[in-house]
Amino acid sequence: MTVVLDLLNNDPRPKRRPDAPRHPEKINRPDTPIQSKPAWIRVKAPGSAAWAETKRIVRENKLVTVCEEASCPNIGECWSKKHATFMIMGDTCTRACAFCNVRTGLPGPLDADEPAKVADAVAKLGLEHVVVTSVDRDDLADGGAAHFAATIAAIRLASPGTTIEILTPDFLRKAGALETVVAAKPDVFNHNLETVPSKYLTVRPGARYFHSVRLMQRVKEFDAEIFTKSGIMVGLGEDRNEVLQLMDDLRSADVDFLTIGQYLQPTRKHHAVISFVSPDEFGTYEKVAYAKGFLLVSATPLTRSSHHADDDFRKLRTRRGS
Numbered sequence: 001m002t003v004v005l006d007l008l009n010n011d012p013r014p015k016r017r018p019d020a021p022r023h024p025e026k027i028n029r030p031d032t033p034i035q036s037k038p039a040w041i042r043v044k045a046p047g048s049a050a051w052a053e054t055k056r057i058v059r060e061n062k063l064v065t066v067c068e069e070a071s072c073p074n075i076g077e078c079w080s081k082k083h084a085t086f087m088i089m090g091d092t093c094t095r096a097c098a099f100c101n102v103r104t105g106l107p108g109p110l111d112a113d114e115p116a117k118v119a120d121a122v123a124k125l126g127l128e129h130v131v132v133t134s135v136d137r138d139d140l141a142d143g144g145a146a147h148f149a150a151t152i153a154a155i156r157l158a159s160p161g162t163t164i165e166i167l168t169p170d171f172l173r174k175a176g177a178l179e180t181v182v183a184a185k186p187d188v189f190n191h192n193l194e195t196v197p198s199k200y201l202t203v204r205p206g207a208r209y210f211h212s213v214r215l216m217q218r219v220k221e222f223d224a225e226i227f228t229k230s231g232i233m234v235g236l237g238e239d240r241n242e243v244l245q246l247m248d249d250l251r252s253a254d255v256d257f258l259t260i261g262q263y264l265q266p267t268r269k270h271h272a273v274i275s276f277v278s279p280d281e282f283g284t285y286e287k288v289a290y291a292k293g294f295l296l297v298s299a300t301p302l303t304r305s306s307h308h309a310d311d312d313f314r315k316l317r318t319r320r321g322s
Contacts, residue, residue: 022104023267023269024104024105025104026096026270027269029269031268032269032270032272033268034265034267034268035265037264037276038276040278040279040301041262041264041276041301054084057121057124057125061117061118061121084121084122084127084130085131085132085167085306085309086118086131086132086151087132087133087135088114088115088134088144088147088148088151089110089114089134089135089144089147090110090111092104092105092106092108093105093107093136094106094135094136095138095206095207097205097206097207098202098204098270098271099195099203099204099233099265099266099270099271100266100270101266101270102135106139107135107137107139110144114147115147115150115151115153115154116154116158118151119154119155120158122155122158123158127159127162127310128161128162128163128310129162129163129164129309129310129313130155130163130164131165131167131309132148132151132164132165132166132167133166133167133305133306134167134169136169136170136206137169138206142171142176142177143169143171143172144177145171145174145176148168148181148184149180149181149183149184152166152184152185152186153184163188163313164187164188165186165187165188165190165229165306165313166181166186166189166190167190167191167192167305167306168181168189168190168191169191170207170211170212171215172206172207178215178218178219178222179222182219182222183222185223185226186226187226187227187313188226188229188257188309189216189226189227189228189229190228190230190257191212192230192231192259193209193230193231193232193246194231195232195233195236195238196232196238196243196246197210197242198238198242199236199238202271203236203271212230213249213250213252213253216253216254216255217253217254220254227256227257227316227320228253228254229255229257229259230255230257230259231259231260231305232246232258232259232260232261233260233261233262233263234260234261234263234277234285235262235263235275235276236263236271237275243260243285247288247289247294248292251292251293251294256294256296256316256320257296257297257298257312257316258294258297258298258299259297259298259299259303259304259305259307260285260286260289260297260298260299260300260303261299261300261301261302261303261304262276262277262301262302276301277301282300282301282303283299285297286299295319296312296316298312
């Protein structure tokens with residue numbers, strides 16, 4: 001799964017001003033109601049010994065986990081298995097997506113020691129497969145590409161047997177950034193489309209749909225051996241036919257793995273949940289996606305980009321025959 005550190009109790013990192021808003025751009029937005037979740041989205045609260053050990057290692061290395069920052073519903077399950085997705089380059093994002101609970105604002109400078117800290121945590125957790133993601137860093141000339149590459153290299157050095165999956169920003173208007181990351185040879189390159197193109201203006205206004213599709217296509221052009229992966233949320237008001245067209249767009253970019261999960265609203269200031277998609281509807285999406293040629297599909301209400309990432313990587317290799 002994914003490990004991203006949060007500014008919670010006993011966090012050794014410097015504290016922000018207590019009155020600093022997490023999402024300053026959303027302060028003046030009207031509240032939207034939060035719907036009650038259906039029975040099929042219930043999860044157990046975290047608290048096992050393995051979960052506590054994962055939390056301790058993350059804290060000791062002064063890292064950030066997307067599990068906490070993005071309020072992932074699967075944190076109890078994943079951390080109990082010592083599955084971690086590390087969020088690098090800080091806890092503050094330069095974008096302001098309407099669905100995301102990660103802090104927004106002006107990020108601080110990069111921590112040059114972070115790649116080594118992540119590698120140390122990977123070794124201590126004994127991970128067979130690790131997911132590394134990041135905030136968007138539009139303030140950096142390369143969007144953080146060199147930092148991704150350095151983190152991959154540090155993990156390879158500290159834990160040679162660990163396979164590496166990255167979940168990257170779109171590197172919009174960052175010439176040469178994608179080439180830098182691909183040259184570091186991650187095993188899986190993941191970049192999420194998040195939603196259908198008609199919803200980008202309200203859901204993901206800082207991104208460009210067809211740029212993201214082309215990004216995935218270019219990964220394969222640079223290195224056809226790297227598995228590619230992308231995911232979306234449903235329940236944001238999209239039409240079924242739009243989801244099917246999105247599948248076709250990703251297949252035209254030769255994407256191997258598609259994930260589809262239910263959008264869950266973090267706060268009243270975030271985009272409202274327009275609908276809760278039933279498990280049967282998710283099952284239909286999965287069948288259609290396989291028919292369109294994806295090597296692997298995960299489509300359930302609780303599917304998230306890094307959920308069961310280690311098991312999924314083994315399936316990808318088996319299905320490719322490598």
